[in-house]
Amino acid sequence: MHQNEIIAFNHELLAWFQQNGRDLPWRRTKNPYYIWVSEVMLQQTQVDTVKPYYDRFITDFATPEALADAPEQSVLKMWEGLGYYSRARNLQQGVREVVEKYDGKLPDDKKKLLELHGIGPYTAGALLSIAFGQPEPAIDGNVMRVMSRVFMIDADIAKAKSKKQFEEVVGKLIAEANPSAFNQALMDLGAMICRPKRPDCPNCPVRRQCKAYSARVQEKYPVKSRPKKATVRCYAIVLVQDQLGRYLIEQRTDSGLLAGFWQFPMVECETNSDLLPAAFRKLASVERLDFHYIHRFSHLVWDLTLYRVDQAIDLPAGVARKWVAVDEFERYPFPVPHLKVIDWLKNLRMNT
DNA sequence: AATTCGGGGAA
DNA sequence: TTCCCAGAATT
Numbered sequence: 001m002h003q004n005e006i007i008a009f010n011h012e013l014l015a016w017f018q019q020n021g022r023d024l025p026w027r028r029t030k031n032p033y034y035i036w037v038s039e040v041m042l043q044q045t046q047v048d049t050v051k052p053y054y055d056r057f058i059t060d061f062a063t064p065e066a067l068a069d070a071p072e073q074s075v076l077k078m079w080e081g082l083g084y085y086s087r088a089r090n091l092q093q094g095v096r097e098v099v100e101k102y103d104g105k106l107p108d109d110k111k112k113l114l115e116l117h118g119i120g121p122y123t124a125g126a127l128l129s130i131a132f133g134q135p136e137p138a139i140d141g142n143v144m145r146v147m148s149r150v151f152m153i154d155a156d157i158a159k160a161k162s163k164k165q166f167e168e169v170v171g172k173l174i175a176e177a178n179p180s181a182f183n184q185a186l187m188d189l190g191a192m193i194c195r196p197k198r199p200d201c202p203n204c205p206v207r208r209q210c211k212a213y214s215a216r217v218q219e220k221y222p223v224k225s226r227p228k229k230a231t232v233r234c235y236a237i238v239l240v241q242d243q244l245g246r247y248l249i250e251q252r253t254d255s256g257l258l259a260g261f262w263q264f265p266m267v268e269c270e271t272n273s274d275l276l277p278a279a280f281r282k283l284a285s286v287e288r289l290d291f292h293y294i295h296r297f298s299h300l301v302w303d304l305t306l307y308r309v310d311q312a313i314d315l316p317a318g319v320a321r322k323w324v325a326v327d328e329f330e331r332y333p334f335p336v337p338h339l340k341v342i343d344w345l346k347n348l349r350m351n352t
Numbered sequence: 353a354a355t356t357c358g359g360g361g362a363a
Numbered sequence: 364t365t366c367c368c369a370g371a372a373t374t
Contacts, residue, residue, distance in 0.1 A: 038369085039369065040369095040370095040371095041369090042368085042369040042370095043368085043369065043370045043371075044357095044358080044359090044367085044368055044369085044370060044371095045358085045359080045360085045368060045369085046360075046361060046362095046367085046368050046369095047368090047369080048360095048361075049359080049360060049361075049368085050369090081358090081359075081360095082358075082359075083357090083358025083359040083360085084357060084358055084359085084370085084371090085357085085358075086356095086357060086371080086372075087357090087370085087371080090371075090372080117371095117372095118370095118371070118372090119371085120370060120371045120372080121370085121371090122369070122370055122371085123369085123370075123371085126369065138369075140368090140369045140370075141367075141368060141369080141370085142368085142369065143369085159353080159354095160353065160354085161353080183369090184369090187369055190369090191368090191369090196366070196367060196368090197362090197363075197366085197367095198363090224366095224367095226365095226366090228355095256356085256357080257356080257357070257358090258357090258358085259357090295358095295359090296358090296359085297357085297358055297359080298356085298357075298358065298359085299355075299356065299357075300356090300357095300358095335358080335359095336358075336359065336360095
């Protein structure tokens with residue numbers, strides 16, 4: 001792209017953004033900490049999903065110090081339902097580092113930002129440009145899609161090494177005068193006009209600079225390989241109550257999937273067949289309940305069946321467990337599939 | 353370089 | 364159903 005085209009691209013993109021850019025809660029603040037929170041929440045998560053979480057989060061954890069001092073469980077509870085919970089844990093750890101090393105003020109230095117937990121290339125670029133006005137690219141899925149079309153880049157955006165190409169083209173394009181608006185304009189363009197499917201090219205401010213549109217091949221971009229299929233695991237979820245009517249729950253390990261979350265005990269089964277899971281066969285009283293739920297993660301599928309037993313079965317040792325009343329569930333972070341179980345239980349209690 | 357991390361929105 | 368989402372950390 002020639003220099004005059006670059007200037008035209010910037011001018012038309014930013015003019016469009018001024019008129020059509022989204023009014024979002026995290027765009028109404030200049031507080032780098034709030035922008036940081038928003039950027040982490042927005043990773044792999046749509047804007048409308050994030051909004052209520054963002055509002056609650058910055059209300060309860062209004063300062064880096066407040067987040068640094070909070071119990072991790074309360075942070076996870078705040079994040080409950082949003083997914084990718086290591087984001088929350090890494091954000092808190094990163095904030096603790098900022099409080100200790102930088103007196104609670106986010107550094108405006110790329111190298112220092114990248115050393116913080118939970119801040120990778122995208123988030124560093126977003127913070128440098130949006131919070132500190134530096135001309136750094138912030139390459140996310142939106143930007144790769146837009147640039148793949150504008151320049152007809154055939155690199156597979158699912159591959160890690162492809163990102164370098166997009167950094168280079170954005171680095172040449174980025175408006176030095178207003179990198180914050182430039183990066184956010186690209187994101188809005190990707191979300192509103194240059195959509196994954198059926199892009200709205202006639203209303204695109206940069207269609208005259210877009211190679212794919214000129215060739216009418218915009219639907220061919222971006223090139224993206226498909227992920228492999230998710231594997232299925234079957235579990236029996238165990239409901240067991242003590243004499244006070246409290247339910248047994250357990251805490252997942254502090255690493256891996258849903259780390260630190262609480263759940264009803266889960267026993268992995270061979271299949272979800274009508275046969276009783278092997279772990280239950282010695283019990284006198286086992287009732288299969290009318291709750292069957294398929295939960296799809298990105299890389300994993302849980303096939304869940306609910307059982308009620310009258311005594312604690314042999315559960316693995318070394319796991320934190322406790323008896324908790326239904327009314328106390330809200331104190332603990334639960335993954336969504338177990339929130340469904342809780343809903344089911346509450347409905348049951350209401351109808352009996 | 354590939355895999356592991358959640359959950360929901362949209363067509 | 365499938366794809367995608369303001370990705371980062373781990374292997």
